[in-house]
Amino acid sequence: AGADIGLVGLGTMGANLALNIAENGFKIAVYNRTTAKTVAFHENAGDLAGNVVPALDLENFVQSLKRPRAVILMVPAGEAVDAQIQALAPLLDWEDLIIDAGNADYHDTNLRAQATMNSGPRFMGIGVSGGEEGARHGPSIMAGGAKDGWDEVAPILKAISAKYEDSPCAAHLGEAGAGHLVKTVHNGIEYADMQMIAEVYGIMRDGYGYTAVQTAEVFEAWDRGALQSYLIKISGKVSRAVDPETAAPMLDVILDRAGQKGTGRWTAIEALMLSTPMGTIEAAVGARNMSALIGKRRQGQALFGPSVQKMSSDQIAPSLLEAALIAGKIICYAQGFELISAAAKQYDWSMPLADIARIWRAGCIIRSSMLNDMASALSDDPDRNLMFAPYFAERLKETHEALRAVVAQGAMHGLPVPALSAALSYFDTMRTERSTANLLQAQRDFFGAHGFERVDREGKGFHGPWAMG
Numbered sequence: 001a002g003a004d005i006g007l008v009g010l011g012t013m014g015a016n017l018a019l020n021i022a023e024n025g026f027k028i029a030v031y032n033r034t035t036a037k038t039v040a041f042h043e044n045a046g047d048l049a050g051n052v053v054p055a056l057d058l059e060n061f062v063q064s065l066k067r068p069r070a071v072i073l074m075v076p077a078g079e080a081v082d083a084q085i086q087a088l089a090p091l092l093d094w095e096d097l098i099i100d101a102g103n104a105d106y107h108d109t110n111l112r113a114q115a116t117m118n119s120g121p122r123f124m125g126i127g128v129s130g131g132e133e134g135a136r137h138g139p140s141i142m143a144g145g146a147k148d149g150w151d152e153v154a155p156i157l158k159a160i161s162a163k164y165e166d167s168p169c170a171a172h173l174g175e176a177g178a179g180h181l182v183k184t185v186h187n188g189i190e191y192a193d194m195q196m197i198a199e200v201y202g203i204m205r206d207g208y209g210y211t212a213v214q215t216a217e218v219f220e221a222w223d224r225g226a227l228q229s230y231l232i233k234i235s236g237k238v239s240r241a242v243d244p245e246t247a248a249p250m251l252d253v254i255l256d257r258a259g260q261k262g263t264g265r266w267t268a269i270e271a272l273m274l275s276t277p278m279g280t281i282e283a284a285v286g287a288r289n290m291s292a293l294i295g296k297r298r299q300g301q302a303l304f305g306p307s308v309q310k311m312s313s314d315q316i317a318p319s320l321l322e323a324a325l326i327a328g329k330i331i332c333y334a335q336g337f338e339l340i341s342a343a344a345k346q347y348d349w350s351m352p353l354a355d356i357a358r359i360w361r362a363g364c365i366i367r368s369s370m371l372n373d374m375a376s377a378l379s380d381d382p383d384r385n386l387m388f389a390p391y392f393a394e395r396l397k398e399t400h401e402a403l404r405a406v407v408a409q410g411a412m413h414g415l416p417v418p419a420l421s422a423a424l425s426y427f428d429t430m431r432t433e434r435s436t437a438n439l440l441q442a443q444r445d446f447f448g449a450h451g452f453e454r455v456d457r458e459g460k461g462f463h464g465p466w467a468m469g
């Protein structure tokens with residue numbers, strides 16, 4: 001028994017994570033159901049092979065681990081995780097630790113944590129973000145579950161994580177499914193961030209008539225300013241790329257039908273379940289769903305004519321698009337952090353919001369310079385809506401008119417901007433003291449005698465003069 005940690009599942013993410021662990025000087029035992037994969041992984045590990053202990057069956061795998069044993073599962077979310085837990089649990093002791101590192105539904109993680117509570121082994125769910133590159137050289141790690149287990153594996157997980165300046169992007173965020181909930185919201189924000197970028201790309205491509213190279217120049221400039229982020233950077237890169245087969249801009253030959261594996265949808269569902277407004281993410285998921293309706297969109301275009309009308313970059317300058325994106329981004333994160341807070345309250349998790357912003361500053365897909373300011377704002381006051389933190393309130397005062405102009409001009413020119421519109425609606429609603437829900441209450445009382453509250457006195461269950469009788 002000599003390995004510091006074990007890993008089951010040598011797919012792309014698992015293999016990269018294992019190499020990362022080995023490279024950081026830890027001995028890692030690896031197991032894959034298809035044994036050829038385990039053998040090949042060891043053979044191809046090069047200089048790192050000395051830190052890799054390949055195991056051809058689970059018994060040997062478990063026996064090769066130091067006690068208390070810690071096993072990372074990197075298998076597809078869902079049944080495969082349960083199957084692995086069932087196979088491993090009889091071989092492990094109660095003080096051992098299973099760590100599910102896949103993109104699990106956090107409700108499943110809650111159940112799995114509950115199921116192992118009395119009998120062991122201990123259980124953790126960790127969200128790992130950063131794609132293949134991140135897994136290999138430094139992901140952001142959002143951990144939840146057994147805190148004592150975290151204390152044992154933290155030296156390994158912190159060592160392999162991305163670093164922002166010197167601080168590791170790995171933290172324990174709460175019990176049971178807390179880490180997977182945070183990873184899910186991370187992905188929801190990822191969807192909204194990507195969608196808002198795609199919306200301003202649409203204005204540049206279809207409104208201004210920009211070529212892919214022209215949009216690349218804009219993204220590259222933005223990446224040097226307040227929007228500096230991984231997603232803006234790669235938007236510049238993909239806009240510059242050329243298709244080796246046709247020599248056309250790569251973007252122009254990619255079909256406009258977006259895939260989705262489900263985490264964005266989970267975020268939107270969770271927001272609805274926890275009664276938390278999350279319009280930007282709902283819009284982003286909706287936009288991906290609409291992207292799949294290619295045939296119907298074609299029919300619509302034939303019937304009504306194309307929606308897009310050209311606009312000049314004098315009407316809406318690229319600098320206004322930049323400002324609109326800044327506003328949209330602040331609003332989308334405000335919603336995301338509100339959702340995390342709501343889940344924390346529901347499950348009584350500690351959820352240090354500032355730490356979440358801190359571990360998102362490097363390694364993960366949504367990393368950006370703005371997250372550093374978010375970490376400061378959230379550590380000043382985690383309970384305040386991010387839009388109301390003085391720093392972000394100032395940024396919104398500078399940018400919300402641009403957001404309004406872009407949404408309005410988008411509407412006037414037939415350029416759909418659903419996530420930016422959702423951001424604007426949230427912003428406007430959040431600064432409207434008297435909303436229109438008084439009418440909803442009147443309607444509810446009219447048709448169902450549901451009762452309402454009054455502005456001029458305490459109490460519930462008042463009825464209008466329309467009540468029968």
Ligand code: 6PG
Pocket residue numbers: 103128129130131187190259260261262263264364365
């Ligand atoms: C990450 C990513 C990663 C992946 C998601 C999104 O944080 O590294 O979010 O988890 O890209 O699975 O995938 P879909 O766009 O297919 O839903």
